Amino acid sequence: MDISVVVPAFDEAESLPELTAWIARVMEAHNFTYEVIIIDDGSRDTTWETICQLHQQHPSVHGIKFRRNYGKSAALNTGFEAAKGDVIITMDADLQDSPDEIPELYRMIMEEKYDLVSGWKAKRYDPVSKTIPTKLFNAATRKMSGIDNLHDFNCGLKSYRRAVVKNIEVYGEMHRYIPVLAKWAGFRNIGEKVVEHRARKYGKTKFGMSRFINGFLDLLSIFFVGKFGKRPMHFFGTMGVLSFFIGMVMAIWIIAEKLEHIANNEPYRNATDNPLFYFALVAIILGSQLFLTGFVAELVSRSASDRNKYQIEETV
Known part of the structure; x- marks a missing residue:
């Protein structure tokens, strides 16, 4: 299988039909064999019912349902375990990530031999209350991790070589620092691609201000465990x-x-x-x-x- 698309979803019933249809168009246009794995992270709306309907209509769509909300890191880690593709693409379910980026992300992994390619939303449609703290965290992460070529560690749109996702564990709020986890695991060929950031079409953001505190603490955890975990x-x-x-x-x-x-x-x-x-x-x-x-x-x-x-x- 060429590509596995892993999509964490929390109360995204409105956007999933449009997202999966868009992914299908892109995959068919480029003759990719693929699967879409949607992880329902304890949604309170009809997200799971929507996933079941999509699976019946499109056998390439698969769903995993959590009993409660565990967070994006848990959803990604579970999706990574289930993924079977040579290249794994992650994207958010809110339609702010464009599936049109998938072919180039796939090419960079297969032809340019990157281990991981992270999206960079150079032009964002988020409020200042989100963009300014994000820039500060990205600067701190670059300094502590030594990965100087990434501008946006937290972009949900990424592509991975299969070996990467099978050899890292994502937990807590560490989905923000997957490139750092990959580097500590020995995957150092990390690239970046400017991607389109679209305005949210349905619902509202699920992340509060606490994510910045938790994210900083997880960054310290990654740094300590990666450097001194075995000593x-x-x-x-x-x-x-x-x-x-x-x-x-x-x-x-x-x-x-x-x-x-x-x-x-x-x-x-x-x-x-x-x-x-x-x-x-x-x-x-x-x-x-x-x-x-x-x-x-x-x-x-x-x-x-x-x-x-x-x-x-x-x-x-």
Whole structure:
């Protein structure tokens, strides 16, 4: 099969018939063999009934229904597991992504040998309250991930080589950072394509302001797990030893100062009267806790079933 189109949907009953008909026209015009996998993410309207009707009319349309709303990341991860195509295309169900982009996204994967191609909606129809935070997050993600050639990490319209989606796990709010997950999994040939962004035709956006806070926390999670997931002691141990060392230096300074006053028969104050004493105490305790955290994390990591699971590209 050439292409699997994965479409997360939450209360999108109005747009799905038009979207699937549009996808079918594009696929037939280019003689692609394809499937459309629509994940009903706990919709409260007639989305599932619409998916069932579409499946009866078009056998290439398949549906997966969640019992409740789990979020876009869960929907994408489930769709990736079910996808059978050589190239997987993801797009939103709200008709803001154009299926006319599919042939070029497919060509870039198959002919230009990209692992992942992310859409870039250079001209957007979203309100300023959404575009400005998005630009800030994209800038932060570029800086932390080292993927400098992407302008829009969160664009729902992307294409993937099959191996990519089968070797990454998307959860939380991490659908925003799939290119980062792919890079940490060893897929570094990541490209970008300017795509059309269309104004929403039906309903309203399902994402609130909380997505920015959750997205930032997930970015930190990706960075930490990707860099220290299999060696947590390198992070916690280093921070712990550094904090403990600073605390000990301050403690020795306080003791040396007190001994000097005693040797010179000079009046001196109690160590607890020196503010530096409390900084030293906190630094020593914090350093010990960080080191022990690293030790426990290392034990957990070594006990994990996937501790020696690594990405293998090929064997001969």
